[in-house]
Amino acid sequence: MRLPVYDKDGNRTDEILEFDEKIFGEEVKKALLKEAVLMYEARKRQGTHSTKTRSDCAGSGRKLWRQKGTGRARVGPARAPHWKGGGTVFGPHPRDYGYAIPKKAKRKATDSAWLAKFQDREVLVIEDFELEAPKTSVVYNVLSTLGIVKNKTLIGTSQERDNVLLRSARNIPRTSVDIVSRLNAYSLLYNNKILLTKKAFNELIQNRNGEVKSLKRESLYKK
Known part of the structure; x- marks a missing residue:
């Protein structure tokens, strides 16, 4: 597979x-991708929902009236679930929805997500932004020139954390910055476009023994 490289101006x-895109697998494993995405979405759930049982409600535990002799149905305390202000039966309580799939499955899911992005031509490579100080307009102009400023875009950098680029892109809507080694199947599929620096792209391929x-365009497209 071949990808063009863009300069700092886009x-x-x-x-x-x-x-060779086959370093990410022979085919996109859709079932595995779905399993990984569900896992990451489950981990994002807060699980702070809560309801009160009959022991948590305010009120006395006294029996409302005596068991026999009134002609009415037998009852218990007012905190019973069938009374107004009573407790809730089998209601939700705080819990952790997170779960994990095997490490090998997560790695294969990430590789399948990369393969899908490459096959759909949703990965772009830029030489570098070359920012000495935070400048949002520079990053915005690059995304605008590439035609991806309105898309959900993830900018992938190398192992070194680029705080200047992070501060330059954080005010641009639908744009995020992260280290390429930290990207997973969910973050790749969530974003429409992946913009990698040339150094980050080389690290991505070399980490998978690729x-x-x-190449030069002149050598490929000779008249």
Whole structure:
């Protein structure tokens, strides 16, 4: 597979990166992706919902009237569930919805998400932003030139945390920044476009024992 490289202004350069996409798997495992996404969504649930049982409600535990002799049905205290202001039966209580799938399954799900993004041409590579100080307009102009400013875009950087880029992009709607090694199946599928720096792209491929070849457009498209 081949990907073009864009410069810091968002314009296409003469460089093209070639790599073997099979390092991410032979095919996209949709069932595994669904399982991974459900796991990450379950982990995001707060689980703070709560209801009161009959022991938590205000009121006396005294029997409302005597058992026999009134002609009425036998009853217990006013905190019983069938009385107004009484407790709730089998209501929700605070709980943790999170669960985990095997580590190998998570890794394969992440690889399948990468493969899907590459096959759908939703991954772009930029040389670098070259920001010395936080500047939102620079990042915004790059995204606008690439035509992805209105999409949910994830900017992937190398292992070194780029605080300047993070502060430059945090005010742009639908745009986030993260280290490429921390990206998972959910974060990849949640975003419409993935914009990787050239260094981050090389790390992504090399960490999976792949090789990146740098080609020139002139050598590929000779007249």
